[in-house]
Amino acid sequence: MDLLLPAATSGLVLGLVYALVALGLSFIWGVMDVVNLAHAEYLMLAMYATYWLWALGRIEPALATPIVVPVFFAFGWVTYRLLIRRILQAPLAAQIFATFGLLFVLRYAAFFAFGPNVYGIWSAQAAGSTSVLGVPIAAPKVHAALVSLAAFGALSLFLRHTKTGKALRACAQNREVALTLGIPVDRMYALSWGIGIASVALAGVFLLPFYQVSPTIGDAFLLVAFASVVLGGFGRVDGALVGGVCIGLLENVLGTLLSPTFKFLFVFVAFVAILLVRPQGLLGEGGR
Amino acid sequence: MRPITRRQFLQDSAVALASLALGDRLAAVLAGQEAPIPIGAVYPLTGALARIGAVIRNAIELAVDIVNTPYPDLNLPLARTAGLPRLGGRRIRVVWGDSRGDPATGRAEAERLIEQERVVALIGSYQSAVTATASLAAEARGIPFLNAESSSPRLTERGFKWFFRTGPHDITFTQIMFDMVEDLKRKGHRILRVAVLAEDTEFGATAAGVAKGFAQARGYQLVAMELYTSPPSSLTAELLRIRAANPDFVIGANYLVDAIVITRTLKEMRWFPQGFLTHAGFTTVPDYLNAVGKDGYYFLARAPWALGIGRRKPLVLRVNELYKRRYGSDMDEVAARAFTGMLTLADAINRAGSTQPAAIQRALRETRIPADQLIMPWRGIEFDSKGQNRHATGVMVQILEGEYKVVWPFEVAEAQLVWPAPPWDRR
Numbered sequence: 001m002d003l004l005l006p007a008a009t010s011g012l013v014l015g016l017v018y019a020l021v022a023l024g025l026s027f028i029w030g031v032m033d034v035v036n037l038a039h040a041e042y043l044m045l046a047m048y049a050t051y052w053l054w055a056l057g058r059i060e061p062a063l064a065t066p067i068v069v070p071v072f073f074a075f076g077w078v079t080y081r082l083l084i085r086r087i088l089q090a091p092l093a094a095q096i097f098a099t100f101g102l103l104f105v106l107r108y109a110a111f112f113a114f115g116p117n118v119y120g121i122w123s124a125q126a127a128g129s130t131s132v133l134g135v136p137i138a139a140p141k142v143h144a145a146l147v148s149l150a151a152f153g154a155l156s157l158f159l160r161h162t163k164t165g166k167a168l169r170a171c172a173q174n175r176e177v178a179l180t181l182g183i184p185v186d187r188m189y190a191l192s193w194g195i196g197i198a199s200v201a202l203a204g205v206f207l208l209p210f211y212q213v214s215p216t217i218g219d220a221f222l223l224v225a226f227a228s229v230v231l232g233g234f235g236r237v238d239g240a241l242v243g244g245v246c247i248g249l250l251e252n253v254l255g256t257l258l259s260p261t262f263k264f265l266f267v268f269v270a271f272v273a274i275l276l277v278r279p280q281g282l283l284g285e286g287g288r
Numbered sequence: 289m290r291p292i293t294r295r296q297f298l299q300d301s302a303v304a305l306a307s308l309a310l311g312d313r314l315a316a317v318l319a320g321q322e323a324p325i326p327i328g329a330v331y332p333l334t335g336a337l338a339r340i341g342a343v344i345r346n347a348i349e350l351a352v353d354i355v356n357t358p359y360p361d362l363n364l365p366l367a368r369t370a371g372l373p374r375l376g377g378r379r380i381r382v383v384w385g386d387s388r389g390d391p392a393t394g395r396a397e398a399e400r401l402i403e404q405e406r407v408v409a410l411i412g413s414y415q416s417a418v419t420a421t422a423s424l425a426a427e428a429r430g431i432p433f434l435n436a437e438s439s440s441p442r443l444t445e446r447g448f449k450w451f452f453r454t455g456p457h458d459i460t461f462t463q464i465m466f467d468m469v470e471d472l473k474r475k476g477h478r479i480l481r482v483a484v485l486a487e488d489t490e491f492g493a494t495a496a497g498v499a500k501g502f503a504q505a506r507g508y509q510l511v512a513m514e515l516y517t518s519p520p521s522s523l524t525a526e527l528l529r530i531r532a533a534n535p536d537f538v539i540g541a542n543y544l545v546d547a548i549v550i551t552r553t554l555k556e557m558r559w560f561p562q563g564f565l566t567h568a569g570f571t572t573v574p575d576y577l578n579a580v581g582k583d584g585y586y587f588l589a590r591a592p593w594a595l596g597i598g599r600r601k602p603l604v605l606r607v608n609e610l611y612k613r614r615y616g617s618d619m620d621e622v623a624a625r626a627f628t629g630m631l632t633l634a635d636a637i638n639r640a641g642s643t644q645p646a647a648i649q650r651a652l653r654e655t656r657i658p659a660d661q662l663i664m665p666w667r668g669i670e671f672d673s674k675g676q677n678r679h680a681t682g683v684m685v686q687i688l689e690g691e692y693k694v695v696w697p698f699e700v701a702e703a704q705l706v707w708p709a710p711p712w713d714r715r
Contacts, residue, residue, distance in 0.1 A: 014524065120579030122579060141556075219519055
């Protein structure tokens with residue numbers, strides 16, 4: 001019992017962080033059916049941006065949000081205009097290779113620009129600790145978890161209650177019909193890339209106070225982000241939330257109680273089992 | 289200008305012509321000396337490891353200079369004399385071969401040095417994989433091969449007759465951790481339970497296996513052994529489990545990114561064992577302390593060598609001064625090991641009193657260099673039947689006040705080892 005509670009609490013917090021990382025991936029995937037394999041590289045670049053703002057400008061990560069997030073929104077928009085738009089009608093394999101190529105371009109650009117060194121920040125904000133259900137958890141992790149919940153809430157409200165949000169959903173449901181209704185589908189797609197990349201940048205900003213950055217750091221999060229999206233269910237933004245939390249809990253609780261060495265084995269056995277029963281994911285609505 | 293007489297002109301020209309015609313050898317004889325003894329050195333001088341190759345080259349050339357010219361105030365083998373006294377003061381000379389970091393090229397270079405350059409012995413080759421192939425060429429031709437820097441234990445398990453290693457190997461690095469703990473127990477600390485936290489590829493998994501073997505052989509209780517995939521998104525599950533097992537000390541084999549996660553997670557859990565001993569390469573990288581600041585204090589790491597031992601061993605600082613004057617930077621551990629290897633080889637050639645490979649091999653087997661003639665933290669150099677220096681060891685460094693300080697072996701320590709590490713709320 002003295003293991004279960006700390007494991008479950010950190011699992012929940014970690015799961016919310018995973019969900020925040022997966023949010024943008026899920027959103028782009030849901031709106032336009034493009035799997036962005038370079039997703040975690042944007043996370044890495046946002047962490048570098050946050051790091052340099054802290055190191056050179058002494059800007060605390062949370063205060064860097066209004067700088068980093070809009071910049072990455074534009075970055076996502078530009079990525080769509082320059083690359084993704086050209087491969088929308090291409091076969092699935094071409095799309096996969098294009099984003100896979102993008103992964104390497106971004107990663108080695110980071111190697112070129114920043115070298116292989118590892119950077120992390122060490123500040124008052126990073127040092128604090130809070131107590132959740134009596135379990136000590138690093139304050140920045142709790143902040144990231146709360147930001148995750150807020151981001152999911154905000155995106156959900158945006159999609160349900162604004163005209164643009166409804167237009168985005170229309171594009172996701174049926175591109176052709178959306179076109180005939182006069183929705184500027186191309187702009188909506190660019191917008192979804194902007195939002196998707198901005199949200200992963202938000203994850204990067206709040207990850208940096210407790211996780212260090214190096215050019216290959218995306219590897220630690222890409223698989224987990226994919227699993228969150230698939231497990232939670234395609235086409236629903238809150239699917240990533242449920243999926244992320246499930247993975248965080250499975251990893252930490254089963255890992256701690258049984259064997260940490262096999263923690264991802266447990267996660268992926270559960271993952272396969274759930275998909276056998278519900279191929280559309282936990283929250284997914286029917287087949288596509 | 290004084291006019292040159294006809295006689296003088298003829299004399300001078302004759303000498304010059306003779307020197308040109310008969311080459312180095314006659315010139316040397318005229319100068320009262322024989323040609324220097326050629327020693328082959330195979331290292332990665334170009335390619336990805338060229339930077340390390342350059343450091344090694346500097347260290348070896350400094351060692352050669354110490355052998356060839358008198359340094360009356362240095363207590364190193366062959367420092368006080370010029371050249372090799374038992375060979376009539378003959379000098380030594382290094383013939384370089386470039387492995388480019390590649391095992392096949394390394395072997396070809398070793399063959400070239402033996403067959404074309406007629407070297408009497410070889411030294412090399414930094415990477416274990418290249419040392420393995422280059423030493424094969426020496427073994428086949430009966431030429432002594434001295435290795436100073438490669439750490440694969442397998443190299444001295446091959447039963448080679450011509451292979452000698454002065455430096456420590458990977459198993460030694462785990463051994464020194466347990467040796468340090470033994471010393472602490474002798475000082476009255478109660479230490480019984482050990483946990484291992486390692487990444488799950490060759491580096492970590494091998495180190496974890498070796499740690500397990502030592503724990504069993506020396507009567508420690510291995511209470512947890514956790515392997516993970518690097519880079520980890522989180523190590524909370526692993527460390528919760530290790531904390532629950534309540535070890536007295538933890539041995540880690542982790543990469544830099546993992547070490548940062550470990551440090552932060554331990555702090556988050558407000559737990560720290562009596563000691564956290566790591567195999568990590570992060571000991572030499574400032575990135576670690578930049579990322580974790582004070583939270584990184586009290587971690588212990590093993591190192592083959594550290595400049596800090598100079599505080600108790602002035603010889604180290606004297607050699608470092610010479611090195612720094614020539615090359616503009618401090619010696620690092622690779623330089624120290626290569627330097628020591630070259631001096632050991634020169635010492636053997638001198639005692640052999642001959643350039644015959646078999647005589648040099650015999651002299652290497654009889655090597656007895658005492659601790660006070662070494663810049664290493666070792667009790668000396670003596671080879672066992674497999675060619676491994678039985679005294680090769682390393683040091684333990686601890687991060688204290690933002691610096692890596694040598695804390696063990698106690699006789700070369702520059703700072704007092706902090707054990708047990710203070711709990712988080714008293715730092």
